[in-house]
Amino acid sequence: MKKNFTNIYRVAGLLSVLLINPLLMKAQLNVGINAGISRNSLISNRGYRSNTDYTKVDGFTAGMVVRYPVNKYVTIGVEPSFIGKNYKIVRNDYYQGVYQATYNNYIQLPMLATFSLSNQRMLGGISAGGYSAYWAHSRKKGVIPNLSDLSTQDGDYTNVFQNIKPFSYDETYHFDNKLDNRWEFGWVAGLDFQYTLSRQFAYFMTARYYYSLTDQGKNYTINQEQRFNQTVVISAGLLFRTGQHHKKHRWQYD
Amino acid sequence: MIDKRTIKGSYKSRKIYFLKVLLIIVLPLTVACRKELAPEINPSGVAGKDFKEIFDAFWNGMNRNYVMWDIDSTNWNEMYRVFSPAFAKLQFSDPADRLKAAHYLRQMTAGLKDSHYTLQFNDPLLADSIMIPADIRLKQRPDYHSPYPADYFDQVAQRYLDQPYYDAAYNTDPEHSLRYIAGTIHHNILYFRLNAFSVYRAFNSDNTRMTTLLNFVFNSIKNNNTAGVIIDLRDNTGGDLQDLNFFSGRFINTPLQYGSSRYKSNNNPLDYTSWMPALVTPVAGSKPYTGKIVVLVNMYSISMAELTTMALKAMPNTTVIGERTYGANGSLTAEADLNGGSFTIGDFAVIKTASAVFKFKDNQIYEGLGFPPDILVPYDQSGVAAYTDKQLEKATSLFTP
Numbered sequence A: 001m002k003k004n005f006t007n008i009y010r011v012a013g014l015l016s017v018l019l020i021n022p023l024l025m026k027a028q029l030n031v032g033i034n035a036g037i038s039r040n041s042l043i044s045n046r047g048y049r050s051n052t053d054y055t056k057v058d059g060f061t062a063g064m065v066v067r068y069p070v071n072k073y074v075t076i077g078v079e080p081s082f083i084g085k086n087y088k089i090v091r092n093d094y095y096q097g098v099y100q101a102t103y104n105n106y107i108q109l110p111m112l113a114t115f116s117l118s119n120q121r122m123l124g125g126i127s128a129g130g131y132s133a134y135w136a137h138s139r140k141k142g143v144i145p146n147l148s149d150l151s152t153q154d155g156d157y158t159n160v161f162q163n164i165k166p167f168s169y170d171e172t173y174h175f176d177n178k179l180d181n182r183w184e185f186g187w188v189a190g191l192d193f194q195y196t197l198s199r200q201f202a203y204f205m206t207a208r209y210y211y212s213l214t215d216q217g218k219n220y221t222i223n224q225e226q227r228f229n230q231t232v233v234i235s236a237g238l239l240f241r242t243g244q245h246h247k248k249h250r251w252q253y254d
Numbered sequence B: 001m002i003d004k005r006t007i008k009g010s011y012k013s014r015k016i017y018f019l020k021v022l023l024i025i026v027l028p029l030t031v032a033c034r035k036e037l038a039p040e041i042n043p044s045g046v047a048g049k050d051f052k053e054i055f056d057a058f059w060n061g062m063n064r065n066y067v068m069w070d071i072d073s074t075n076w077n078e079m080y081r082v083f084s085p086a087f088a089k090l091q092f093s094d095p096a097d098r099l100k101a102a103h104y105l106r107q108m109t110a111g112l113k114d115s116h117y118t119l120q121f122n123d124p125l126l127a128d129s130i131m132i133p134a135d136i137r138l139k140q141r142p143d144y145h146s147p148y149p150a151d152y153f154d155q156v157a158q159r160y161l162d163q164p165y166y167d168a169a170y171n172t173d174p175e176h177s178l179r180y181i182a183g184t185i186h187h188n189i190l191y192f193r194l195n196a197f198s199v200y201r202a203f204n205s206d207n208t209r210m211t212t213l214l215n216f217v218f219n220s221i222k223n224n225n226t227a228g229v230i231i232d233l234r235d236n237t238g239g240d241l242q243d244l245n246f247f248s249g250r251f252i253n254t255p256l257q258y259g260s261s262r263y264k265s266n267n268n269p270l271d272y273t274s275w276m277p278a279l280v281t282p283v284a285g286s287k288p289y290t291g292k293i294v295v296l297v298n299m300y301s302i303s304m305a306e307l308t309t310m311a312l313k314a315m316p317n318t319t320v321i322g323e324r325t326y327g328a329n330g331s332l333t334a335e336a337d338l339n340g341g342s343f344t345i346g347d348f349a350v351i352k353t354a355s356a357v358f359k360f361k362d363n364q365i366y367e368g369l370g371f372p373p374d375i376l377v378p379y380d381q382s383g384v385a386a387y388t389d390k391q392l393e394k395a396t397s398l399f400t401p
Helices: A002-026 B004-031 B051-065 B076-088 B095-109 B124-129 B133-139 B152-160 B199-203 B208-223 B304-313 B381-385 B390-397
Strands: A030-044 A052-069 A074-078 A081-084 A086-091 A099-118 A122-150 A164-172 A183-196 A201-212 A227-241 B118-121 B166-173 B176-185 B189-194 B228-232 B256-263 B276-280 B292-297 B318-322 B343-345 B349-352 B356-360
Touching (some): A030 A081, A030 A086, A030 A201, A052 A099, A052 A227, A099 A201, A122 B256, A122 B356, B051 B095, B051 B349, B095 B124, B118 B124, B152 B176, B152 B189, B166 B199, B166 B208, B176 B208, B199 B208, B256 B304, B292 B304, B292 B390
Parallel strands (some): A122 B276, B189 B228, B228 B292, B292 B318
Antiparallel strands (some): A030 A052, A030 A227, A052 A074, A052 A081, A052 A086, A074 A099, A086 A099, A099 A122, A122 A164, A122 A183, A183 A201, A201 A227, B118 B349, B166 B176, B176 B189, B256 B276
16 A cells, blocks of 8 residues: 555656646746745554543744746645644643653645635735655654662652653664665645745745645555654745746736 | 627636636645544454454554564564464454464464563463563573572571571562561671562551561661662562662662663554653662662563662672573553553453663663673572572672671
């Protein structure tokens, strides 16, 4: 199943390059930079871990956008970016204070088609497409009980750290080829808003929802717990129209 | 002049175009979703009256909770492929099938490295089917022997210790009936014999014989008034982890790292935390012990006895004498504490397994192997029969100038 997805995206990637290349040569492009915040959820069948919750953690994203207006209503584009897909495991009640935050950085390439409506100044649209991402870096930070470092405190404990001393860490995670699936593929959908400043420039804001179809882990055991990223990104940026400056040019909604 | 038919046609084609675009955008989102994630079943929640359910609960519970898959040679996925169909054929109502199921479970777990691992059945029919892989491993050792006779250490104390000496018994719990002996040898060597670790609880009990004995030991260590100490951990079955600080913490005045440990960080078999330092925290007011420390161990020195040996071995003035230990170095705690370790399969079975893996400061994991002595003095059957203790004699000889 996963292999099929990989093949599909390989073909999609190749086609995209073949299709976008001529557009780049033609240079009727809107190019921009953007930055924003991401909020990721780790979706898994984590089952029955007691007093344990997965929570969302905010991250940052920055990147560029390249858009080609196909016609008055439709734009296609890519939005290569650097994005944080973070999450946190927290424990509660007796285990209050135990947590592990995972900060994952991905290099991501979404490819989108945008359908938009506009007037003279503003544009609103909806986008959808697919994305591929490479898990470039991971850092883990947390506080957990160190069973090999017991407290000398007596009495009835109301918190695990009264009995077992805490161990704090903040370290780079070293990827394991056997365990970690560093390529992620999925769908992306979103909303677009754009405000024209001048002939060359426009502000834009986007909201994106990334839905991963690939497990973060390689399938190395039966009944493996699967983990998927689901990320919401809000970003803002500046768009610049390239090429054909000598002609009267139009934004894609003109 | 614009033809009305042309305008009408243009609107129509635009509508069709919009629909096509929407179709292209929306259709892929509706067809490509993730497969629904099956929820994990808590093994302790199963009814335990159906062998397919029991097998799934056991296999998944082990896959999730067992902390040593990275160092274990058992191929757990292969166990699933082989035994899942076999369990599906068994009927819980048939006593012969219940015996067969216990036999299968024993086969599946026979090679597990965790020396704390115990598979026990609640069904009276299967009471004798308890599985302890480490005991099988122990019996395969070339130097295998039985534990010392029940009166051995009392007789040895009578023979080797200066008179009078201290002895005390105390039952902190049914598993650890404490029998401690303390005294001196040649009037300048402290001897302390423990059959199990529950020193803290014993010291804080109202058993005055025990507290007097322990006060003698603690004061001798604190006052550094002997040439050294022999700590006899032979046939010591382990016990309370808090004794690491409470007893070993009397030999130091700064925290001592003697190894490291780690446990499960998540539900997949190879999800681990980082290695955390295994520390002994000094007891308040303690001083560094400058005398010689000798620890006596044998193949029945288990768990806390081994951890204490390794903690003391991390000090420069310690010599370990005897045999390689049992090899159960992991720590046990409640499943909820570290999200791993022991669990139950409904009312059918109880699985006791370590929650954490330990490695000594030399970066070696002695789980399933046993901690080796510095000076090997094998068990001597004829000497034991005559209460001649070659291992203790060797320890004593280290203090002879």
